Amino acid sequence: MEIIVNLDVMMAKRKISAGELAERIDITPANLSILKNNKAKAIRFSTLMAICHELECQPGDILEFRDDPKE
Amino acid sequence: MNWTSNKSIRLSKGCVVTFAVLVAVFDLIGWKLLRDLAVHVDTMRGWTRPEMILFSVCLYVLSVPAYILLLHMWKLLSNIQKGNVFEAANVKHLRIISYACAGAVIVGLVGSFICLPVLILPIAAAFMMLIVRIIKNIFQQAIEMKSELDLTI
Numbered sequence: 001m002e003i004i005v006n007l008d009v010m011m012a013k014r015k016i017s018a019g020e021l022a023e024r025i026d027i028t029p030a031n032l033s034i035l036k037n038n039k040a041k042a043i044r045f046s047t048l049m050a051i052c053h054e055l056e057c058q059p060g061d062i063l064e065f066r067d068d069p070k071e
Numbered sequence: 072m073n074w075t076s077n078k079s080i081r082l083s084k085g086c087v088v089t090f091a092v093l094v095a096v097f098d099l100i101g102w103k104l105l106r107d108l109a110v111h112v113d114t115m116r117g118w119t120r121p122e123m124i125l126f127s128v129c130l131y132v133l134s135v136p137a138y139i140l141l142l143h144m145w146k147l148l149s150n151i152q153k154g155n156v157f158e159a160a161n162v163k164h165l166r167i168i169s170y171a172c173a174g175a176v177i178v179g180l181v182g183s184f185i186c187l188p189v190l191i192l193p194i195a196a197a198f199m200m201l202i203v204r205i206i207k208n209i210f211q212q213a214i215e216m217k218s219e220l221d222l223t224i
Contacts, residue, residue: 031224040224
């Protein structure tokens with residue numbers, strides 16, 4: 001059971017690089033990398049809001065819930 | 072005088088050094104001190120030679136956990152001074168400090184068989200071991216919370 005962060009897809013659609021996005025939403029490239037690689041344990045609403053604003057998308061476009069297959 | 076956390080750490084380090092010097096002084100002249108006490112203290116005058124030797128050995132063996140404890144206290148304080156507080160290394164130092172206290176409890180119990188009033192030492196060491204273990208548990212929880220916070224973007 002996990003939340004997948006599909007930032008790469010939206011970044012490719014909007015043709016924006018990781019460094020540029022990190023600068024625009026005021027987080028470090030290292031933290032953006034943690035987010036992209038699904039290593040983050042939590043995301044602040046303020047960060048999510050900034051990402052959605054820059055990528056012109058909804059939270060559901062970048063966050064996906066994946067359940068374990070029920071036996 | 073403005074009291075800062077850095078000054079507090081320096082004071083603690085000073086106390087660690089003072090204790091280390093006291094232990095070293097006892098290691099150097101302890102045998103003479105015990106010999107003089109054996110003459111002047113009524114309880115000790117009745118001891119046999121093997122009892123006296125065993126008690127002296129217990130006191131000297133206590134130096135080992137004392138030095139280990141003081142070394143790890145110094146390392147712990149140095150890490151805290153550098154700003155590295157909630158880290159796995161500090162949990163390890165606290166664990167070793169608690170083990171050193173446990174060693175002091177065991178040796179102190181042996182010594183208390185010869186001189187009952189010495190029982191206060193292993194009791195105090197056991198209490199200190201308990202306090203240190205609780206602090207170690209707190210540090211472990213804090214490390215988990217810090218890790219959670221560090222990975223909150």
